[in-house]
Amino acid sequence: MSTSVIEVAMAAGKSAVEISLFTLLPIMVVMLCIMRLLEAAGVIDWVVRRLEPVLRPFGLTGLSVLAALQMNLVSFAAPVATLAIMDKRGSSDRHIAATLAMTLSMAQANLVFPLAAFGLKVGQTMIASVVGGLIAAAMTYHVFGKSLSIQEGVVDQHVEHEVVTTPKSVIGIIQHGGAEAFKIAVGAIPMLALALVAVALLQNAGAFEWINRHVSGLLETLRIDPIMVVPTLTKYLGGGTAVLGVLSGLRTSDVMSALALNQSAGWLVHSLDLPGLAILVAAGPRVARHWKPAVLGALVGIAVRVAVHILCI
Numbered sequence: 001m002s003t004s005v006i007e008v009a010m011a012a013g014k015s016a017v018e019i020s021l022f023t024l025l026p027i028m029v030v031m032l033c034i035m036r037l038l039e040a041a042g043v044i045d046w047v048v049r050r051l052e053p054v055l056r057p058f059g060l061t062g063l064s065v066l067a068a069l070q071m072n073l074v075s076f077a078a079p080v081a082t083l084a085i086m087d088k089r090g091s092s093d094r095h096i097a098a099t100l101a102m103t104l105s106m107a108q109a110n111l112v113f114p115l116a117a118f119g120l121k122v123g124q125t126m127i128a129s130v131v132g133g134l135i136a137a138a139m140t141y142h143v144f145g146k147s148l149s150i151q152e153g154v155v156d157q158h159v160e161h162e163v164v165t166t167p168k169s170v171i172g173i174i175q176h177g178g179a180e181a182f183k184i185a186v187g188a189i190p191m192l193a194l195a196l197v198a199v200a201l202l203q204n205a206g207a208f209e210w211i212n213r214h215v216s217g218l219l220e221t222l223r224i225d226p227i228m229v230v231p232t233l234t235k236y237l238g239g240g241t242a243v244l245g246v247l248s249g250l251r252t253s254d255v256m257s258a259l260a261l262n263q264s265a266g267w268l269v270h271s272l273d274l275p276g277l278a279i280l281v282a283a284g285p286r287v288a289r290h291w292k293p294a295v296l297g298a299l300v301g302i303a304v305r306v307a308v309h310i311l312c313i
Contacts, residue, residue, distance in 0.1 A: 008204070012196035019114070019192055019248055020185045027113040028075075028181035035073050036177040037170070044069065058134050059098035059141025061091060067103050072129060075184055076108035076240055076271040080283045087284025093148040096286055098141040100294035103280060104272040105136035105301030110184060111240045111269050118251040119258030125265050128308040132266070136301025145293035188241045195234055195245030202230065227256055228264060235268050239275035243268055266305035272298050 038044050044066070052062040060068075063086050070078035083103070086096050107129035116122045207230075215226060227250065235243040247268070250256035271280065272295065281288040 004204070005201070008200045009193075009197050012200055013193045015196050015249070015252075016189050016192035016245065019245065020189045024110070024114045024188060024244075025181060025185035027116075028110065028184050029178050031073055031109060031113060032181045032184075033174050033177035035069075036173045036180075040169070040173050055134070055137075058138045059095060059145075060102065060134075060137050061086075061095050061099070063091065064095065064099040064102065064137070067099055068106060068130075068133060071103050071106045071108060071133075071271070072112075072126060073109050075110035076103075076276055077279055078109075079103045080280060083280065083283035083287050087286045092150045093286060093290055094141050094145050094150050097145040097148055097290040097294045098137040098297070100280060100287060100290065101140035101144075101297035101301065102133040102137040104277065104294060104298035105270055105305065106130075106133040107265070107269045107305075108240050108271050108276075110188070111244055114244055115247060115261065115265075115269070118248055119261055120265060120269075121262050124262070124309075124312065125269065128266060128305045128312075129270075131308060132270075132301035132305035134301075135304050136297045138297075139300045140293050140297030144296040145290065148290060148293065188244070191238065191241040192245040195238060195242040196249055198234070199230065199246050199249045225260055225264075227260065228267075231264070231268055236273045239273050240269075240271065263310050266302065266307070266309035270298075270302055270305070272302060 035044075047069070048062045048065045051065045052060075055065060063082050067079035067082040070082060079099075083096070083099065086099060091099075107125050112120065112122060112125055112129075215229065220226075231243055231246050231250070234246045247256070247261065251258070251261060271277070277291065277295070281291050
């Protein structure tokens with residue numbers, strides 16, 4: 001028994017390193033370098049200024065737009081710094097709650113782009129992410145958080161970042177983006193390894209077969225694929241990095257089809273899980289204080305994303 005567990009752990013560790021270094025790292029290096037160069041060139045600031053008036057009716061500000069770009073293009077943890085700035089600079093409670101709801105319901109880049117290698121349709125996922133995020137923000141601002149204060153001071157919507165001045169500064173920005181990507185990829189290895197070990201042990205113990213025998217009837221009545229049980233539990237208890245390990249394992253072993261992966265993206269690819277919520281609300285005391293209306297709004301946004309993925313993919 002101990003020998004088989006060690007063999008499973010060794011295989012899972014090897015797979016975790018391969019996923020992190022050969023799938024997650026290259027994608028995150030490219031995305032982070034592009035993001036940092038766009039920031040330095042002033043493109044992100046230009047986009048934020050243009051989109052802020054359009055998104056104001058949804059309860060979002062310029063900093064909210066930045067948080068959305070960070071979630072969709074960098075990682076689920078990237079908006080923490082922006083939420084902290086909103087908390088400190090005096091953004092209204094309703095705007096903070098709406099922004100938190102949006103980030104919780106949107107697709108996280110550190111899950112979307114690696115899963116593209118396993119068949120996830122990035123374009124459709126991003127469109128559904130934006131739609132779900134806007135609905136989550138609007139529901140929080142106008143319904144679940146309508147009793148929150150809208151009073152705010154003069155809030156500086158600009159975030160300091162590096163600026164491109166010389167070719168040497170471009171190289172420095174690329175190196176900085178690469179270092180960020182490497183930190184994200186290496187940091188994902190322990191959770192990926194644990195998730196892959198758990199999936200392998202469950203599979204070896206016959207858990208998948210047990211679920212198919214005892215729960216499949218009920219799930220089929222509800223039109224739910226039984227294979228979704230393990231990823232769902234992993235996602236909501238272990239977070240996005242953990243479910244990346246599970247989904248990659250299921251796809252590699254052909255237990256889950258590409259169609260099932262895409263249809264489940266609305267349910268599994270977002271930050272509303274225990275680790276994600278804990279990390280995002282740690283941005284500041286006011287962010288943490290308004291997690292309840294934000295979660296309610298995020299649930300509506302996720303429900304819309306689930307419907308979009310099931311009906312349109």
